[in-house]
Amino acid sequence: MNKKTQKGGFLPLESQRTARARNRIEAPPCVDCLHREKGPFGNLSPQELASLDRAKIFSRFARGQILFQEGNPALGVHCIRSGLVKIYKIGVAGRVQILRIVGPGSLLSYRALLAEEPYEHYAEAITDVDICYIPGQAIRPLLKAPSSLYSRLVSLLMDELEDAEERLVEFSQRKSDERLSLFLLACCEKLGFADGQPVEIPLSRQEIADCIGAAPETVIRGLRRLHRKKLIRAEGRKIKILDTDRLNKWLQI
Amino acid sequence: MNKKTQKGGFLPLESQRTARARNRIEAPPCVDCLHREKGPFGNLSPQELASLDRAKIFSRFARGQILFQEGNPALGVHCIRSGLVKIYKIGVAGRVQILRIVGPGSLLSYRALLAEEPYEHYAEAITDVDICYIPGQAIRPLLKAPSSLYSRLVSLLMDELEDAEERLVEFSQRKSDERLSLFLLACCEKLGFADGQPVEIPLSRQEIADCIGAAPETVIRGLRRLHRKKLIRAEGRKIKILDTDRLNKWLQI
DNA sequence: CGTGGAGTTGACAAAGATCAATACTAGTGG
């Protein structure tokens, strides 16, 4: 068994970072999807799920590949099976602002599809990523009228809005170290690790910087300050929160 | 005719800032509302409008009064007939962050009502404000199923989200003078003045500061810098944008 | 004509960006 098949799971993963994503690979049925329950597809009927299964396209993206870009038309939704994706905007002088990092179970592109507008964001694979892509024709019928799917998507929308406004206040009022701490706490929570567990954050310093709106040097220094205060332990990309409570308290929320 | 009746319009306005808002004053019918066409009630049927008319409560808020507060349950929606309202959150150490300033025709509270969650925001009258308040019982039937109202509200939601994300990038990447300029341009656009027209911004320096996430002193100095560059003319609360194009270009958008 | 709140100004301090030099590390091609 060579290197290629080792890490790929049930299908070999192209080892080249530059490899084009493969389409039309056979995908596991939605009914069996571990992430379905919590997500917007949570209470679709078996028939509806089957229609998704027939239409969906399973594809893999290597780290660094772009899933979609600002300005592209949205032709369907992306459902993340595994891996992490960063959603960002490009701002002043080409600078990146990461809006959020999403993982398994998250649904992308639904906003652009609902609005029938081009994407406003970029989506890029942070790690190798498996995606179920559901073309618009397959999902539009499920959005009709009083569907549970539609109202779940509206809830998602409201959650995102709440989150964006929350972060606006943070960006406006918090210092960089505080934003960094909040970011780490949010990562911890979202990646679902229990308190005190080591959280491996698979992001470069630059990417963390793009998340919290700071220079990478500032991130490095912030990590060191938190380390010296014994709130976290930072060793390269392995960052562990030592005391969630004390970190929270330090933020004087 | 005494002072009270002079400025109140067709109904006298209590002169005390602390006056309680009056309820159950007779309101003009929705059909005649100048702002209806553009707003979410744009294509309701005459019957539906009549049902709103029957239910709605017309009320006035003096400058400084609170329309609603974080944590309150949302029992209906507010439709602004005249005046300006600031929507804000309270963040670190009680500091205010104004999220947006809304004027005639804007609908408030619809988010909390849709989500059936308490308010996340504060709303405060910047000027004296006339409000049509529509209780939840009256508006809920119109939200059923494939109504135009529901989808219009979802569109509003998406607009707000887009705006919030846009501003997140600004807050992260722009310097205070640039945020100030963008704010002035946005005010200009939203208050609907033609290019070059003097825009009277009825906000204190502190309020502008709370909008752009800066200290009031920084706002004052920013205004002076823009003034010296002959991009604006700032005299007290009368601020005029002299050259929208040059201001935009200066922002290197 | 005070009095209080908003606006303005200057001096200073703190936070963070930028620049430059150096160390580390993983993937590449012999």
Add this chain to the structure above:
DNA sequence: CCACTAGTATTGATCTTTGTCAACTCCACG
């Protein structure tokens, strides 16, 4: 297997932006 190379991480020095504090002005209003 190893040296090479490009990208990433770290560190120190310096400069810019912005916040903070304190004094002072200017009105509006009683």
